[in-house]
């Protein structure tokens with residue numbers, strides 16, 4: 060099951076008075092950033108308001124995919140694939156890493172042509188993605204009803220078990236000397252002479268010349284309190300796991316209605332690929348104009364709900380301003396643990412059974428949801444914040460940050476140490492939201 064506040068905290072380090080780098084947020088991005096900073100010889104403090112991997116990083120589908128990536132993310136993702144394999148050898152538990160491939164099913168020739176348009180990006184980077192015929196698709200995923208026109212398939216894509224994997228990466232980081240504190244919210248940045256001098260946490264002040272913010276769905280709220288504005292929104296996405304079933308595909312498979320991924324426990328993780336729910340709030344209204352291109356591309360993919368539950372980053376009553384000596388919104392809600400959408404769960408069970416008429420009877424063993432943080436152009440922000448020297452932002456992974464986590468963590472660590480990141484980060488710059496750049500979701504699938 061996903062990690063919640065009911066799970067006892069594992070990491071309760073005493074805070075140092077000062078350190079080299081502070082990382083805010085114990086998701087896959089913060090954990091990997093902290094790990095690679097430590098490997099670069101820095102003293103690192105990783106602060107998490109709730110639990111390591113309590114939010115998105117422990118609630119996702121577990122797909123580690125190159126397939127369909129934004130072309131600017133693809134080289135980072137190829138590197139992340141290698142890093143996952145390395146890291147899986149260093150964890151103290153089996154994180155379920157398997158090279159099972161990723162497959163997108165096409166219902167029509169038109170959809171297949173859309174998939175085909177992504178192939179040149181794969182070829183340019185030597186990724187083994189290929190287009191499968193109808194017969195090859197039926198052979199790859201046997202037993203499916205529905206007569207698919209074909210599929211896009213990347214055999215080298217992988218899967219892992221999120222709520223085991225990210226805590227296991229944190230354990231490597233701690234073993235190597237990263238100081239980790241859970242139940243420790245950062246209230247505000249400590250600013251001195253116009254630059255970052257550290258953070259103020261609920262347990263006191265810690266000095267550091269560099270801070271990396273990897274706050275997932277909370278980043279925009281945190282930054283707004285420091286007058287930095289980013290058009291980030293979060294949507295609720297529902298997931299379920301099934302009781303054990305025969306393995307018809309070892310990796311991730313999606314069509315436009317349902318996606319499924321074989322799990323290490325012998326069941327499948329099921330989700331509705333193109334469906335999510337946006338709770339309306341002040342940020343939603345402010346940011347929506349920038350999201351129009353995304354909404355137009357998939358007009359029925361988003362369902363709007365009038366209000367987020369209490370304490371959510373964009374709930375109507377969530378404070379937008381607070382000071383260092385007040386318990387701010389991060390202490391009020393330790394772990395975003397949205398209720399799964401019950402109608403979606405019924406639909407998922409029905410759709411999966413209909414797709415595989417020969418499957419034995421099954422039940423949904425668990426159900427959960429997560430708040431996915433996303434940017435209008437569906438790529439993250441990975442950049443220095445010019446207005447606050449010393450602050451680096453790694454957020455807005457837009458629904459695909461689990462797989463790329465180690466790659467982005469390595470880049471953020473390079474930004475924090477002033478070494479070359481090894482990738483062109485232009486597309487991920489913060490200024491794109493202010494300099495008139497068109498919000499283009501690009502050719503990502």
Ligand SMILES: Cc1cc2nc3c(=O)[nH]c(=O)nc-3n(C[C@H](O)[C@H](O)[C@H](O)COP(=O)(O)OP(=O)(O)OC[C@H]3O[C@@H](n4cnc5c(N)ncnc54)[C@H](O)[C@@H]3O)c2cc1C
Nearest residue numbers: 084086088108116119120122245275429456459460461462
């Ligand atoms: C249902 C679902 C399915 C997904 N499927 C996939 C998939 O198959 N493959 C894939 O690659 N990606 C997938 N994603 C996306 C992926 O999970 C995210 O992009 C990724 O986990 C983001 O990591 P993160 O570290 O940026 O954020 P998070 O994991 O959300 O972590 C941010 C952390 O920061 C902490 N925090 C925030 N503010 C503060 C503060 N002030 N002080 C201290 N701590 C703070 C939060 O408590 C949180 O734990 C999916 C996401 C969901 C929800």
